[in-house]
Amino acid sequence: xxxxxxxxxxxxxxxxxxxxxxxxxxxxxxxxxxxxxxxxxxxxxxxxxxxxxxxxxxxxxxxxxxxxxxxxxxxxxxxxxxxxxxxxxxxxxxxxxxxxxxxxxxxxxxxxxxxxxxxxxxxxxxxxxxxxxxxxxxxxxxxxxxxxxxxxxxxxxxxxxxxxxxxxxxxxxxxxxxxxxxxxxxxxxxxxxxxxxxxxxxxxxxxxxxxxxxxxxxxxxxxxxxxxxxxxxxxxxxxxxxxxxxxxxxxxxxxxxxxxxxxxxxxxxxxxxxxxxxxxxxxxxxxxxxxxxxxxxxxxxxxxxxxxxxxxxxxxxxxxxxxxxxxxxxxxxxxxxxxxxxxxxxxxxxxxxxxx
Amino acid sequence: xxxxxxxxxxxxxxxxxxxxxxxxxxxxxxxxxxxxxxxxxxxxxxxxxxxxxxxxxxxxxxxxxxxxxxxxxxxxxxxxxxxxxxxxxxxxxxxxxxxxxxxxxxxxxxxxxxxxxxxxxxxxxxxxxxxxxxxxxxxx
Numbered sequence: 062x063x064x065x066x067x068x069x070x071x072x073x074x075x076x077x078x079x080x081x082x083x084x085x086x087x088x089x090x091x092x093x094x095x096x097x098x099x100x101x102x103x104x105x106x107x108x109x110x111x112x113x114x115x116x117x118x119x120x121x122x123x124x125x126x127x128x129x130x131x132x133x134x135x136x137x138x139x140x141x142x143x144x145x146x147x148x149x150x151x152x153x154x155x156x157x158x159x160x161x162x163x164x165x166x167x168x169x170x171x172x173x174x175x176x177x178x179x180x181x182x183x184x185x186x187x188x189x190x191x192x193x194x195x196x197x198x199x200x201x202x203x204x205x206x207x208x209x210x211x212x213x214x215x216x217x218x219x220x221x222x223x224x225x226x227x228x229x230x231x232x233x234x235x236x237x238x239x240x241x242x243x244x245x246x247x248x249x250x251x252x253x254x255x256x257x258x259x260x261x262x263x264x265x266x267x268x269x270x271x272x273x274x275x276x277x278x279x280x281x282x283x284x285x286x287x288x289x290x291x292x293x294x295x296x297x298x299x300x301x302x303x304x305x306x307x308x309x310x311x312x313x314x315x316x317x318x319x320x321x322x323x324x325x326x327x328x329x330x331x332x333x334x335x336x337x338x339x340x341x342x343x344x345x346x347x348x349x350x351x352x353x354x355x356x357x358x359x360x361x362x363x364x365x366x367x368x369x370x371x372x373x374x375x376x377x378x379x380x381x382x383x384x385x386x387x388x389x390x391x392x393x394x395x396x397x398x399x400x401x402x403x404x405x406x407x408x409x410x411x412x413x414x415x416x417x
Numbered sequence: 418x419x420x421x422x423x424x425x426x427x428x429x430x431x432x433x434x435x436x437x438x439x440x441x442x443x444x445x446x447x448x449x450x451x452x453x454x455x456x457x458x459x460x461x462x463x464x465x466x467x468x469x470x471x472x473x474x475x476x477x478x479x480x481x482x483x484x485x486x487x488x489x490x491x492x493x494x495x496x497x498x499x500x501x502x503x504x505x506x507x508x509x510x511x512x513x514x515x516x517x518x519x520x521x522x523x524x525x526x527x528x529x530x531x532x533x534x535x536x537x538x539x540x541x542x543x544x545x546x547x548x549x550x551x552x553x554x555x556x557x
Binding site: 110356 | 464
């Protein structure tokens with residue numbers, strides 16, 4: 062049986078662990094608050110881009126009346142044979158099942174589409190590491206065509222390949238970098254390297270309102286509406302756990318009321334007047350649509366970052382509680398052991414005295 | 418409407434946040450097809466912005482300048498809303514980086530060959546770099 066000294070040492074060690082998890086929880090709570098603010102601050106821009114696009118579409122046909130062509134190639138839909146999957150996971154662990162759940166959703170998506178060629182763009186280190194281990198990277202070789210121009214040609218070896226990753230993108234989320242990624246994805250769509258693009262990420266409205274979603278990014282079928290094709294809601298128990306953790310860390314449970322600001326932003330470019338359009342509509346579309354796609358991506362990333370911090374906060378809160386329970390159990394055990402030792406000594410003294 | 422003030426409400430919004438919302442007597446915008454100035458009572462207008470400076474006249478802090486490199490503007494008689502992918506004050510511009518960007522643009526321009534797409538991209542990068550340098554070089 063363990064003696065008192067051993068138990069005391071263990072209690073001390075568990076106490077230290079509890080201190081660390083508690084600190085991590087508070088850090089995550091602070092980061093969550095900041096991530097929520099950032100997600101909120103990014104909303105007016107996304108809303109305005111969406112509303113001006115919607116209003117443009119309402120005023121002009123997406124088909125050119127003279128040529129019958131689409132005004133922008135991203136409106137074109139093709140049978141989905143090659144699909145791009147943008148996987149937004151976390152950069153670090155210690156966030157409970159956050160990364161595992163995202164990966165599970167991604168695997169389900171891949172398994173549900175066995176006859177399609179799937180490219181993966183991984184944002185976030187955890188997802189990238191897993192995907193790289195499981196699927197081969199895309200191979201590009203340089204080839205020279207008849208005119209002597211060299212270009213990169215891709216050789217597909219497996220149905221699922223990882224085409225790129227973006228380490229550190231979530232660490233310091235910058236609209237500029239996200240826009241570059243959006244441009245690249247749009248380029249691939251226009252050059253018909255992909256027929257559709259989906260994002261897998263953790264949507265985060267508030268601590269108790271979050272879910273894992275698969276959202277269609279391209280083609281643009283319906284503007285201004287999230288094109289969600291699959292969602293996993295958290296269980297009631299998970300939600301309660303998250304709420305408990307949030308309350309103890311002082312985080313608001315309900316999302317901040319943004320209706321007024323949203324309403325204001327929605328008016329952008331949609332006033333009931335005849336606008337003078339400085340540029341022809343094709344040019345306006347060409348300028349706006351990449352921004353729109355980029356704003357969807359940026360939105361997904363800000364939400365995912367907030368969700369990651371929330372998940373870490375919840376996980377660390379659970380860890381802190383578990384450590385406290387363990388300390389209680391160990392303390393009880395230690396007291397029993399000490400009592401037993403004292404009793405034993407008394408018995409020895411008493412029986413020694415009786416023998417005299 | 419606010420007849421007595423004749424002031425425009427100017428908002429500058431970037432993907433990350435709403436940068437400011439100020440009153441000004443007029444605002445200059447770098448539209449893609451050239452600079453335009455908007456005064457109170459302008460006809461409704463929607464325009465794409467190129468690389469250049471947005472200048473507010475008689476704002477709360479006097480004249481204010483912001484360098485933008487792509488944007489979108491909605492003009493209503495009493496209100497101007499600018500969506501910009503990035504907006505910097507002249508003193509925030511990193512001149513060395515802007516020069517690098519200009520060099521990169523010129524490089525792209527040389528390599529563009531026959532491809533219209535690459536050529537346009539190169540022109541865009543050059544315009545951005547030049548606008549940033551010009552903006553930073555003007556009085557601080």
